[in-house]
Amino acid sequence: MKRAFPILAVLTAVLLSYALYEALVVAPTDALQGDVYRIIYYHVPSAWTMFVFFAINFVASVVYLIKRNLKADAVAVSAAEIGVVFCTVVLVTGPIWARPVWGIWWTWDVRLTSTLVLWLIYVSYLTLRRFASGGNMPVLAAALAIFGALDMPLVYFSIWFFRTQHPQPVVGDGGSIDPRMFQVWLINWAAFLCFGMLVFWSRYRLEVTRRDVEQIQAMQSLAEPTRTSGALR
Amino acid sequence: MTYLYAAYAATWIIHIGYLATLYLRYSRLRDEMQELKKKR
């Protein structure tokens, strides 16, 4: 497995470069938006990748709750972090796209707002993981992941209805999609998914190593002769 | 358009930033492992 990593890294770099070339050169210029629209070749695939990783986190959390397999928990936290990184990319590239095209940095439309809420939920998940004490933090985190997953459809639905009642400019892809554009989307998604998987794998290995080190540290401090105060003797 | 390059640059800055934090965490872990080896 470990030897595969450098090879995959190189392949991913090649794929990303190819995808970039496709996005900047091969894809046709949009009739309405000009060249700025090419941002979506990064924005949308990042969103799709984000969903993949949050889905992985959800599955890993459920598996952990049922089987209490710590490897599943390591997968959960790694997937959550990678997901948040991609989510941040979506939230940053969205406004950068919206500004030149629609004249506004932000709009409380369905997709952007739902993504923001998703980001908030997962940041709170990571914060819980950091501040909860003790060996049973994974259980708490897994429960929160399930709550988050239950919440997301409600979030999307509620904001959607809110928007139909109070309509505002929509930051989205208007109109039909040129099949050539869709192809470039897919290529970029494949590239970012590979990239995300590589980073995920690194994070996972880091987590496993960290836990091993912690365990050894704990065993060492148990093995040391205790230096209690003289009063106890 | 500068917005296009800003978006692409921002994307990679975010990704590289995260990779940097991973690297920092990893080197801290490396140090701890060295300390553990010494103690043995």
Place this chain on the structure above:
Amino acid sequence: MSKGLTRATLVKDLRLEWRSKDAINSMLFFALLVVVIFSFSFDPTAEESRQIAGGLVWVAFLFAAVVALNQTWGRELRNHVLDAYRVSPAPANALFLAKALGNFIFVSVLEAIMTPLFVVFYNLRALGPAYQLPVVAVLGTWALVVNGTFFAAMSVRTRNREVMLPLLLFPITIPALLAMVEATSAILTGELSAKFWIVLLGAYDVIFTIASLVLFELILHAE
């Protein structure tokens, strides 16, 4: 057996609260502060106040609810009650239900006291179907309280407990908050129908009550 447990815990909490009035006093004071400070920032006419009152009211209630929620498990933690529960055969969600109902009663009492004040301060009058307001209040309060009690249990052993609870609660509660605020505004302004929001709140309550009852056992044993 579990119904008796729920009732016993609930009665105990209510009795303790009635004697000390700790939670209710701090909640009341907090909510009042929020109302006064908001009234400094907005100087609404009766027209405008109806538009924003929904948001104001629920923000005030939300902050006050957090005060109540933060103290939910403190007593249990201090007296090792949670450990006793872990060892006993009693179902964990009986305890959860008691705590959630207790919080629900506290926050409802607060709302009952604050609502006339809001009506007076902002010259409120419902232009829509006013009978829907108590429905929104009950469903909305339960939404806040059921998740709040659950997250309070999760945060009770974290390093910064009081900050952790709102941090966890607010993002998850966003759809419910949106529904509460929109429903209240719809009823006050009479411009739109609150039906969708009430149904959404109902669905939210059902989903998260079930989730909390199912998962609480795991949380209790995880401390």
